[in-house]
Amino acid sequence: MNTTTAAPTTIRVPEMGLVVLVGISGSGKSHFARRHFAPSQVVSSDRCRAMVSDDENDQSATGDAFDLLHYIVRKRLRRGLLTVVDATNVQPKAREALLRIAKEHDVLSVAIVLDVPERVAAERNAARPERSHLPPHVIPRQRRELRRSLRALAGREFRRSYVLEGTEAIDAATIAYEKAWNDRRELTGPFDVIGDVHGCRAELEDLLGDLGYEIERDALGRAAGANHPGGRTAVFVGDLVDRGPDSPGVLRLVMGMAAAGQALCVAGNHEAKLVRALRGRKVRVAHGLAESLEQLAAEPAGFRDEAMRFMDGLISHYVLDGGRLVVAHAGLKEDYHGRASGRVRSFALYGDTTGETDEYGLPVRYPWARDYRGEAMVVYGHTPVPVPEWINNTICLDTGAVFGGRLTALRYPERELVSRPARQVWYEPVRPFEAEPETAPAGGHRESDVLKIEDVLDAEGVHTRLLGRVAVRHENAVAALEVMSRFAVDPRWLVYLPPTMAPADSRSEARTDGAAVAGGSGGSSPQNDTDTSELPGLLEHPAEALAAYRDAGVERVACEEKHMGSRAVVVVCRDDGVAAARFGVNDGTTGAVYTRTGRSFFRDPARTGEVLDRVRAAVTAAGLWDELETGWLALDCELLPWSAKAMDLIRTQYAATGAAARAALPMASGVLAAAEARGLDVGALREHVDRRAANAGLFRDAYARYCWTVDGLDGVRLAPFQVLAGEGTAWAMRHGHDWHMAVAGRLAAADESGLLQATEWRAVDLGSERSVADVTAWWEKLTSEGGEGMVVKPLLGEQNPPPEERRIQPGIKCRGREYLRIIYGPDYTEPGNLGRLRRRSLGRKRSLAMREHALGQEALTRLAAGEPLWRVHQAVFAVLALESEPVDPRL
Numbered sequence: 001m002n003t004t005t006a007a008p009t010t011i012r013v014p015e016m017g018l019v020v021l022v023g024i025s026g027s028g029k030s031h032f033a034r035r036h037f038a039p040s041q042v043v044s045s046d047r048c049r050a051m052v053s054d055d056e057n058d059q060s061a062t063g064d065a066f067d068l069l070h071y072i073v074r075k076r077l078r079r080g081l082l083t084v085v086d087a088t089n090v091q092p093k094a095r096e097a098l099l100r101i102a103k104e105h106d107v108l109s110v111a112i113v114l115d116v117p118e119r120v121a122a123e124r125n126a127a128r129p130e131r132s133h134l135p136p137h138v139i140p141r142q143r144r145e146l147r148r149s150l151r152a153l154a155g156r157e158f159r160r161s162y163v164l165e166g167t168e169a170i171d172a173a174t175i176a177y178e179k180a181w182n183d184r185r186e187l188t189g190p191f192d193v194i195g196d197v198h199g200c201r202a203e204l205e206d207l208l209g210d211l212g213y214e215i216e217r218d219a220l221g222r223a224a225g226a227n228h229p230g231g232r233t234a235v236f237v238g239d240l241v242d243r244g245p246d247s248p249g250v251l252r253l254v255m256g257m258a259a260a261g262q263a264l265c266v267a268g269n270h271e272a273k274l275v276r277a278l279r280g281r282k283v284r285v286a287h288g289l290a291e292s293l294e295q296l297a298a299e300p301a302g303f304r305d306e307a308m309r310f311m312d313g314l315i316s317h318y319v320l321d322g323g324r325l326v327v328a329h330a331g332l333k334e335d336y337h338g339r340a341s342g343r344v345r346s347f348a349l350y351g352d353t354t355g356e357t358d359e360y361g362l363p364v365r366y367p368w369a370r371d372y373r374g375e376a377m378v379v380y381g382h383t384p385v386p387v388p389e390w391i392n393n394t395i396c397l398d399t400g401a402v403f404g405g406r407l408t409a410l411r412y413p414e415r416e417l418v419s420r421p422a423r424q425v426w427y428e429p430v431r432p433f434e435a436e437p438e439t440a441p442a443g444g445h446r447e448s449d450v451l452k453i454e455d456v457l458d459a460e461g462v463h464t465r466l467l468g469r470v471a472v473r474h475e476n477a478v479a480a481l482e483v484m485s486r487f488a489v490d491p492r493w494l495v496y497l498p499p500t501m502a503p504a505d506s507r508s509e510a511r512t513d514g515a516a517v518a519g520g521s522g523g524s525s526p527q528n529d530t531d532t533s534e535l536p537g538l539l540e541h542p543a544e545a546l547a548a549y550r551d552a553g554v555e556r557v558a559c560e561e562k563h564m565g566s567r568a569v570v571v572v573c574r575d576d577g578v579a580a581a582r583f584g585v586n587d588g589t590t591g592a593v594y595t596r597t598g599r600s601f602f603r604d605p606a607r608t609g610e611v612l613d614r615v616r617a618a619v620t621a622a623g624l625w626d627e628l629e630t631g632w633l634a635l636d637c638e639l640l641p642w643s644a645k646a647m648d649l650i651r652t653q654y655a656a657t658g659a660a661a662r663a664a665l666p667m668a669s670g671v672l673a674a675a676e677a678r679g680l681d682v683g684a685l686r687e688h689v690d691r692r693a694a695n696a697g698l699f700r701d702a703y704a705r706y707c708w709t710v711d712g713l714d715g716v717r718l719a720p721f722q723v724l725a726g727e728g729t730a731w732a733m734r735h736g737h738d739w740h741m742a743v744a745g746r747l748a749a750a751d752e753s754g755l756l757q758a759t760e761w762r763a764v765d766l767g768s769e770r771s772v773a774d775v776t777a778w779w780e781k782l783t784s785e786g787g788e789g790m791v792v793k794p795l796l797g798e799q800n801p802p803p804e805e806r807r808i809q810p811g812i813k814c815r816g817r818e819y820l821r822i823i824y825g826p827d828y829t830e831p832g833n834l835g836r837l838r839r840r841s842l843g844r845k846r847s848l849a850m851r852e853h854a855l856g857q858e859a860l861t862r863l864a865a866g867e868p869l870w871r872v873h874q875a876v877f878a879v880l881a882l883e884s885e886p887v888d889p890r891l
Helices: 029-036 045-053 059-078 092-104 118-126 138-153 166-172 201-210 247-259 269-278 289-297 301-312 342-350 474-487 514-519 542-551 576-583 605-621 643-677 683-704 737-750 769-784 819-824 831-837 843-864 869-882
Strands: 002-004 010-014 017-022 042-044 083-086 108-115 160-165 174-178 191-194 214-217 223-227 233-236 263-265 317-320 325-328 353-357 363-365 377-380 394-396 406-412 416-421 462-464 468-470 556-562 566-573 591-594 632-640 717-726 761-765 789-794 812-815
Touching: 010 017, 010 108, 017 029, 017 092, 017 138, 029 042, 029 083, 029 108, 042 045, 042 059, 045 059, 045 083, 059 083, 059 092, 092 108, 092 138, 108 138, 118 138, 138 160, 160 166, 201 214, 201 223, 201 247, 201 406, 201 416, 223 247, 247 263, 247 289, 247 301, 269 289, 269 301, 269 342, 289 301, 377 406, 462 843, 462 869, 468 843, 474 869, 542 556, 542 769, 542 789, 542 812, 556 737, 556 769, 566 576, 566 605, 566 717, 576 632, 591 605, 605 737, 643 683, 717 737, 717 843, 737 761, 761 769, 769 789, 812 819, 843 869
Parallel strands: 002 160, 010 174, 017 083, 017 108, 042 083, 108 160, 191 233, 233 263, 325 377, 377 394
Antiparallel strands: 191 406, 214 223, 317 325, 353 363, 406 416, 462 468, 556 761, 556 789, 566 591, 566 632, 632 717, 789 812
């Protein structure tokens, strides 16, 4: 509490907190707020009264006005914003409501009292027409209430209060913003976060040596500091003391590092208890406290005092590296990051409990980490675990060194664990160390890899690095949930779903309107309702696709053969050990092969295993495990033939249509021929029927090319064309398509089973007429021989595209004339039909392609970074949900 009745030159205000202006009407609160704070930071009672009644002097609206004011204050404090309340606030009841809101949001509160004589306030009110009608008794009453308030303000209401007496003091005051003690976002590391030491000084020295620190010793040879030649900083999660053999030695070493700027340390519950004991307060001497008191009693009084000041000054938690790293002794849920209150400190020191005790008399910890959804990594200790485990971007580093376990550190940002075994069991635990700690009842939490529907339906959507927010409609999410829960492969393998693609538009660029992408629906605009190709008899042609990228500023593109099959995602591990360690799969399976809707490609698991064996052998023969430094790979592929997956569709839809047309149309032509022979004028009709019969034959030939006999895997082909991700790297974001096609070619060449097939492709310089002509001729040859066509993708270099190019279509498909009969029907090339199809709307499809691509890349980035499975599934599920959007599936 800091109270002053003198005129301060500086008023210290927290960067995140509540500032309450207190003063009678006419004391200059609004002027003071305008002078010192941004308009967005000030919440005015007068303004709220005007918003609910159109008259800021309408006292009958005061109740509603303050309801609105409190609502706004809550929203701003929840978001961590400095909030200034401009109201009289002379009554304790008014201040109590605001203080209660500040407490709810765990922020500091400051009161600034503007104390002016009644005469000054009366003159100011008289000069303001809207205040001229103020009854004469109001200001004296407010003045009396203010005088009584000063005594309360000087007591216990606010963390700080400032009383500015007179206009000169008010005008002379300045505002200084203060960062919270726990806010060290400017420190970016690299860090070495070290778990609970508990007096194990020798093990700490061993671990620091393994981490590359150089121990500094005092005149008696004791470790009194340590520095890292590489500039790393140690961060201790607390519980330096108790139980172990040398708590003073640990304190001396850590205090020396902290004083030299080589280390940070947060408070642990054992430090808090030791400080109370050293101050003579009544505490229960248990859990190793007796050992610390005995060891410190042998130290000089000066060291004991210094150690007590150090431990007493430790804060509850640190927010580091721009908010990306949070260190707290017992962990910290997201709502408490960067906040300051007794509740936050208690959580940071002791964690959350269910209120129950286990059979050993110890509190049952509530597993808060399993519900954690924050983007910041939270590193903590407190509850010993045999092995550190990542749970929702949180990790516990207390591996029980004092109990004979290990002392563990996490290298940040590398996410590498380094540990040292204990030299012996220094303290026998109450609960057997190897036993898993008790957790809350099953209904109270859920596993970290389970996706909540709220994770996708959040009002802020799913955040992606490429497009920002991508929204998902509720009805689409429900449909996706049905598919994912009933038909999808083991969710631990379901790490990516490929995006859709759109064809080109003859008079629009490959760039998609940003508002359509971010807004969710991606509606079409008038320029999207244009002909796709103006060439006779064609709906799609390379000219439009290449021109679209050229107009968008892309200089080079990759044109890849579009295979006559079905999209397949292959996730393959080097062995079952990798599958267990990386994906948590212990049933002997080493991967999955699934469709673009997440369903297994093969009903027989043995067939899937055979495909994975062949892919794994090719990856090994190509040397990619070592080259890419990974034990697993996710590949984007095409599996041929189409009939291997879609035979039922072909038999019931395409074959049935073709058979009916080839049976009925010749018969109709014969009838018309007979009628024409009798002199009836049916020549035009007969010619039309004959064309339809010919179209039916072409239709049958088109889908027949996608069907051939397979026996087991004989006849099946798998064409990889992109390396999606591996351990630590999302390769889809790292390299251009030329690199991916080269790796795919190496895989096909290394395969001895005949399963893998290379994908033909061409690199095209869009500024070269020759290059464009060559790829056009190649496309014409492919499609004239019955091929499906090609996919055009931008070649933007090895790194992520620059921001201005991130809204470029990731791929444009250009399909052949005969293949499109399968899509649009046998007679789509008839003049009337083709003209109508040329006016198809592509805006929604292009928007959908952009959003699904961004979500897919986000899923891969999160997967490669080792983020929790629910975070990966958040993006994957959103792709599946977007597939339910009302977009013409033929596009």
